[in-house]
Amino acid sequence: MARITSRTPAASASANRFLDDIDGVLGLPLATDSRFVDLVEATPDPQQAALGLLRVLEQTDDDGAAFVAAAGASGPGPVSGDDLNRPLLARLLRVLGTSEAMVDHLVRHPDSLGLLLEQAPYLMISTPQASASALRHTLLGAVGADADTSAPRAEHIGTDGIARLRRAYRDVLLRLMADDLFAESPEEIVDLVTAVLSDLAAAAMEAALAIARAELDPTGEVRLAVIALGKTGARELNYVSDVDVVFVLASDSSDEQRRVATEMAQRMRAILSDPGAEPALWEVDTALRPEGKAGALVRTMSEYEHYYSDIAKNWEFQALLKARPVAGDPEVGEAFADTFGPQVWVAAGREGFIDGIRAMRRRVVDLIPAAEAPRQIKLGRGGLRDVEFSAQLLQLVHGQSDDEIRTPNTLLALAALGEHGYIGQDDAAAFSAAYRFMRVVEHRVQIPRMLRNALIPDDEAKLRMLARSVFSSGTRSGARLEETRRDYSKQVTRLHDQIFYRPILDAAVGVHGAVVDAHHRGTSLQAAADRLRAFGYHDPQGALGHIKSLTTGMSRTALVIKQVLPALLDWFSDGVDPDAALLSFRRLTDSLSSSGWFLKMLRDSGLAAKSVAEVLTLSGYATELLLRQPAAVAWLDDYRSLAARDPEVLGAEIDGLLSRHQGSAVSRIRETYSRELLRIALRDVLDVGDRAEVPGDLSDLMDLAVSGALQAVRLDLDDETIPAYDFAVVAMGRWGGREIGYFSDADAMFVYRAHDEGLDAEARAKLSKHVNKVALQLTSRLKASEGAKGIDLDADLRPEGKNGPLVRTFASYQSYYAKWSEPWEAQALLRARPVAGDDSLTADFTALIDPLRYPSQMPTKALTQVRTLKARMEDERLPKGADKRRHLKLGRGSLSDVEWTVQLLQLRYAHSVPGLRTTSTLPALMVAAEAGLIPAEDAAELAAAWQLATDVRSAVMLFRGRTAEALPDEHSELEATARLLGYPAGAGRELEDDYLRATRHARAVMEQRFYEF
Structure with missing residues (x-):
């Protein structure tokens, strides 16, 4: 007795039980007929095929008679094996064993079963016009509309009309799916499948519009057209996908007609997309309309002309590449296509157009969850979108001057690019083969439940079923599917890199055949330069x-x-x-x-x-x-x-x-x-x-280098004639705070102390001259040379600045700070940190300055002086013409605002709060918040602004190799800064917004806290 054995024992047993139940429903011995069992077992999921057939047969009105007739028997009565029409029955079982969604449709409408046992005509239609016309007649006929009029109105409206439209759509889909699933080589017909799906979607929109027109505009006064974008516009739609559209109204329409047109557009969307007794078809997506979801749903032709002339962004012109009128008023639709189609190629020549498109592609890839990336058919590396992107990018580069490659369809574009020499013929064929295979896989992923999906399943059983729906012969395993997909993905990735730039290499070196006749322009020097310029090279000849x-x-x-x-x-x-x-x-x-x-x-x-x-x-x-x-x-x-x-x-x-x-x-x-x-x-x-x-x-790193260099200089300069002494380097400013960036000078002070405090005047003078030489040699030898980066030691923060001695004795520092020190110097000492030299001297120097920078109390006069100095510095030190919002150091809410606020807290409270005795800004700010000296939320605002300003300074220095005073406003510099800070490509203005917002908040905190204390 023939039985199903190819599945797991449990699945096989379940499938065989369903076959037995089918025999019971029909009263026929099909379950024991090896040919019938073979047909079931050949389906992607025999258990689902048997169950689906059983569910459908249970809904037929005349028991098994309808099935017996459809199966090819000569008439009523017992069926013999010879009576089985094997190809037709195989088509039926292939659909039932692949798509639960179609089983559900047949259960709802069992009389549609016979459609699967007929040869469907849809893939045999030879021209797009014939396909579109036939499907338009079918779906308009389903709602009782005359397809031969320019503004058809449905006889069947409301829920009845919607149900009729949706059922008619799925009946066509059922027959198309049978052809597709039963094909020996589905890759060879996938372009026909996507074309029929696109024309079917167009016909559904026309029929939905006919219902809306009958309900809202029975006299047909509103001249509304539906323009498809994306895959529908390119006639390469999936089984399940959002259908991107925009609605266009004739320019001479009245306000009342605009209102009715908007209601018709909304109604059309609801007819196709809203839940109902008969499930929705797909989502009608209008987000690509001007101004997106915030914009008007319906616009007139003249309004579109204004928008695309003055307002539209580059990506909106790219979307027009696939625009095609699909429903509604034909004259308005054609006028839209004729008016705006050519604008794609004009806009493609704009500076930054191609770069913006590539940036959008990178952002899409970056948004793919890491766990999904290896299973992505569409968006992942080497996936469908890479093929589409490659073809479209080459079209946008070279289609500006060559109208023979202007086509919205990916496969047609690849063929044209190969034919006209913009990519190699073999590369075009390889891209097309990969695209066809991956589209088949994408379709097979969607067909089971008719859900929008582009992920290879990670469940082994589902992967096996997917593989059996993709391959009709040979090894139909998940391993074969994954290996084939990986091979195509690698090929696409390799070609993606090669097709853009390999012709440029050939043209640059003058390879034989690189410059050829007018029909093979792709590798000419001019085409190579055009491609480089489009991809962001400002000097393509160089x-x-x-x-x-x-x-x-x-x-x-x-x-x-x-x-x-x-x-x-x-x-x-x-x-x-x-x-x-x-x-x-x-x-x-x-x-x-x-x-x-x-x-x-x-x-x-x-x-x-x-x-x-x-x-x-x-x-x-x-x-x-x-x-x-x-x-x-x-x-x-x-x-x-x-x-x-x-x-x-x-x-x-x-x-x-x-x-x-x-x-x-x-x-x-x-x-x-x-x-x-x-x-x-x-x-x-x-x-x-x-x-x-x-x-x-x-x-x-700077500490170690300066310390080592000081030791080397002293080894070189010190000798027995020089009195013994200690010498130290004290880091100041950002170096002292361990907060330097690539932009920072090394602010420093030098201090020394003779071992013998009783040296005579001559010895003291000799030692003084010697330590100055040590400081000067240290400074000069550390400077950059041709072979290495250097360190610029800057001693301007020493007592008395440039007017004071370069190197002071420890005793001189004691005397100076005791008699002459100003509050600003105590503030500067908050960042003083000995980094090199003799330990005993560095310890004594730290003990000397601690009482100055951490005073037991801060006199009111000193407090006022610090505040006054801060205000004066803002007025006097900010460069003339500088934008106060963007200056990284002295701007509003930037580094200076935060640091002065923190330093004032240290001057006032470090004596009693030991944690404030740090040379670093953020740790001090954190301690101040923990001690309740500043609200935690205010501390967070200050910290965010300080960190971002610091990061921006370093990032700009990394990019251009020189110090930045302000947040860049030039596009490329701002973009580079953003990328170096971890922002995605194209997010320069996002960084700008973040910086201005962070510093605005920090400035508000500073103005309240700095002057409030």
Whole structure:
């Protein structure tokens, strides 16, 4: 006896029980007929197929007679195996075994069963016009509307009309699905399937509009057109997808007609999308209309003309690429297409148009949940959207001057791009094959419950069912499906990198055939330059020169660069300054071209190559350091190499340099400093580790370098003729607070003390001259050189500033602070931190200044002086013409506001609150909040503004390699700053908004708290 055995024992037993029940319903021995059982077992889910058939048969009016007739038997009576019409029955079972949603439809409408046992005509229609016309007649006929009129009105309206429309739609869908699922090679007909689905959606909108017209505009005075966008407009719709539309009204419409048109549009949406006894078809999405959900649902042609002329954003023109009139008034619809279709290609030539589109694509990818990314058919790396994006981007670049590649349909676009030489014919074919396969998989994911979905199931049983619905022969396993999908995804990813830039390489080096006739323009020098310009290269001719230099010849270096440069060019253009990145890459390659490891790393390590690109395009500062130390590029192959060095280990390294090189060690210490500075900068640019730790890491590094350099200088300069002495360097300002950035000078004071306090005048003079020489040598030797970054020691914060001695004795500091110290100097000492020199002197200096900066009480006069000085500084030190909202240090709510507020708290309360005795701003602010000296919410506002201003200063320095005084307002600089701070691409204005909001809040707190205390 034939039985189902291919499933798990439980599933097989369940399927066989359903077959037995079918026999009972029919009174026929089908369950024992091996041919029938084979048909059931061939379905994606035999258990579901058997259950679905049983459910449908139980709803038939005349028991099994209808099924017997439909099955191909000659007439009533017992059926024999010879009577089975195997292809037709197989179509039926394939649908029942794949789509529970269609089973539900047949249960609701069992008389539709016969539709599955007929050859459907929809995939046999040869032209789009024929398909659209046939489906329009079918669905309009279902609601009793005359399809041959320009403004059909339905006879069946209300809930009856809606039910008729929705059932007719699903009846067509049922027959289409049967053709699709029963096809030997579904990839070959997927374009026909999507075209029919698109035309079916258009016909449904026309029928829904006919109902709305009959209900709201029976005289047909309203001239309203429906314009489809997205997949519907391109005739590549899925089984389940939102249908994007905009509504257009004739320009001469009255206010009353506008009101009725709006009601008709709303009604059309409800007819198709609202819940009902007959389930909704799909969501009609109008979010792409001008001004989105906040804009009017219906606009006139003249209003659209004004909007697209003066207001529309670049992405809105991109959406017009797939615009197509699908329902309503044909003249209004065609006028819309004729008027706005050409504007796509005009807008595509705007500066930043292509870059904006690419940024939107990156944002979409970034929003994919990490857990879903590997299972995404549509949005993931190498998925459907990458194919669509690649084709559309090339169209937008080259379609500006070539109308032969202007088509909204992805497969047609790929064919045109290949035919006209913008991509290789083989590449076009490979893209198309991947796209066709992935569209089939996407459809098979949606068909079971007719739900919008683009995720491969992670359940093994569901994956197996999906694979059996995709493959009709051979191994129909989940493993085969996943392997095939991965292969296509890898191919798409590779092609995505290659098709944009490989022709540019060919054109740049003058490969044979690169410049060809007018029908193959894609790799001409002009087309290459156009493509580079569109992808963000401001100097495409210069870029072509660099590309030629990098890839010309048959050397190993040139051959490897040819392999990796397409991807690098793409990554450069994803950044902010691709021209600078390409030039820097050329310089880096020139430095390392003889290093086999470098070429191997570029070729074999995707992480290293992409990291190189990211650094070169985002950070001029890190790039400069890298070009000075090119071997450090090896760190990018393993991010563990970028981890912060333990200060003790680094200190031991500097001690080793001192031991080996004695007084000449400063240059090597500076090289060590430069190397570790690069490590920190690379970690920061690539967002490896905690960005909040960077100021502390930079400060620790500077401490070690200055300490080691001081020892080297003294080893070089000290001799037996110099009286014994102690010497110390005291860090001030942001260095003293361990808050430095890449922008910071090293504010410092120098102090010394003779071991013998009874030196005579000559000895004291000699020692004074010597320690000044030590300070000057320390300062000059630490400055940058051609091979290494340096440290600029700045002693302007010393007592009496530039008018005072560069180096003072400890006794002189005692005397000065006892007699002459001003409140501002006590405030400056809040950040004083000895960092180098003799321990006993640094300890005594700290003990000397603590009573000054942490006084037992702050006199009213001193308090007033600090407040007055702050107000004067805002007026006098802010550069002329500077925007007070954007200045990072002296602006409203920026660094100065926060630091002065915190320092005033320290001056007033550090004597009694030991936790305030810190040189760092944020820890002091936290302690003040914990001690109740400032409300926690106010402290949080101040901390947020201070941190953001600090981060922005460092990020701008990283990008352009020089100090920033204000929040950038130039687009590329603001964009780079945002990306370096972890914002997504295209979020520069978001950073601007965040900064202005944070500093506005901080300013309000400062004005209340600083002057209130």
